Amino acid sequence: MHLKRTLAAAIAGTALAAAAWLLPAGAEDGSASGAAADHHYAGSREALFHLLAVAPDGPPARGGAPLLAYADLEAAVRAGYADLAPEAGLSSLPAGDAMRALVRLSAAQRYLQHFGLMVEEMPGLMGVGVGDIHRELEFGTSPGWGMVLGLDPAVDPGAAIGAALSARGFAGRDVAGQTVWHRGEDGSVDLAGRAPADPFGGDLGLASRLFISDGRLAGSPLWPLAEAMVAASAGTVPSLADDPVIATAAHAATDPGLDGMLLQLVLLDGADTMPVPGPIAPLMEGDGIDPDFGLPLRPEGSLPPYLMAALVDRFAGDRDEALVVLVYPDAATAERAAAVLADRLAAYAPASAPPAWGDRLAELDAAIEPAVSTDAATGLAAAVARISYRAVFPTDEPEDGMQPIGGTLFRFLIGALWRGELTPLMIVE
Secondary structure, eight states: OHHHHHHHHHHHHHHHHHHHHHSOTTOTTSOOOHHHHTTTTTTOHHHHHHHHTTSBSSTTTTOSSSSEEEEEHHHHHHHHTTTTOTTOOTTTSOHHHHHHHHTTOSSOHHHHTTHHHHHHHHHHHHSOOGGGEEEEEEEEETTEEEEEEEEOTTOOOHHHHHHHHHHTTOEEEEETTEEEEEESSTTOBOGGGOOTTOTTTGGGTBOEEEEEOSSEEEEESSHHHHHHHHHHHHTSSOBGGGOHHHHHHHHHHTOTTSSSEEEEEEEEEHHHHSSOOTTTHHHHSTTOBOTTTOOBOSOOSOOOOOSEEEEEEEEETTEEEEEEEEEESSHHHHHHHHHHHHHHHHTOOOTTSTTHHHHHHHHTTOEEEEEEEEOTTTSOEEEEEEEEEEOOOTTSOOBTTBOOOSOHHHHHHHHHHHTTOOGGGSOOO
16 A cells, blocks of 8 residues: 555664654663564563552552553554554654554553654654653552553663653652652642643643653652652552452463463453443433434343453554453353343443444455453463454554554443443342
8 A cells, every 4th residue: 555655664764763752771882672572571460469569458549440451552553553564562653653553552641742842852842752651550549549650671861750740940858768759748849840642641841750660650640649759669568460350350461371462451340330320320221212213222131230241452564452251250250241231232222322233344355253261370360351353553554644553442342331331240139
């Protein structure tokens, strides 16, 4: 296709120049950057748990809905260019080409909301640039939210980050042997000091407490949460990674038996997804048939109550996969739930546009299969609905002038969740 040929030439002709703006600090001398080392780490279980281990268990870390969101930016770029430039990564693509792939990520909105400004201004503000940030995790809700950025594993940017923050008026405080860079009173806002290219609330001039731990740049606007994150990263208090229910969902999302790699994950407390929202309740009563299309709006089958849910976006070569994961106490219940969940998803008719989901399944040649993931480490089990469909690449020929974006069905499920109409996950009597 014409667009693919154009991009292929651009990537081949500008690889060295592109590396100049995206190379991590210290790699300009030609020494090995993390790009090669990160190739197999991207999209892995280890990458997810490395960031999850910084989120302390308990409030306010559990206060968000969703509970947490995770995105592997490096894996998303590799997936986006898998058909055209399989070795491409954040450190070898110009910003515009990288963003073509990163648009797929629904689970990194806090980090990506000012990406254009970050390309130019983030290195001066933070001591690291967009090419150094390979993955992101966010949890909690304002003002008690936290963010963890996974850095290039082959580079130590501590000195550069400290110098950049110090130049912006940050001071250093020792917290359990860890330097935390900080400014502002807890939860305060300084609109005159706004710096949108600072992803840790810089768009509002929020107070900030930042620290570096084992290749992770982490922070929060609040001291109590930042201190708890320091303790979690050091392993002196439990993290969300230690919770058996969360670990079971994460293990199912990164099951070694699955093809490809994890791109993003949204973790949801069952209490937020099982109840039927008030506006949807009338549609769930009686037969619940849409009058215009004759489609059933009420999910069929009895879905057992679950402990936690996850929506997962994976890439497997020529196929994308959306996983819906529900955590249960035992494998027998999970097996029953998996069959019901798969059937519900196959027949799903969202209230706002009943034919939309079915139309997309047909357009993308999707297949939905139930599965069960038993977890020897936690003793729990997960019901999994595995939705496999034709991959779409940002380098494909645009249709109607719109850039193709991968992860279509994952994005559809996320949208339905925000609208309160993800009925396949609801417990309907």
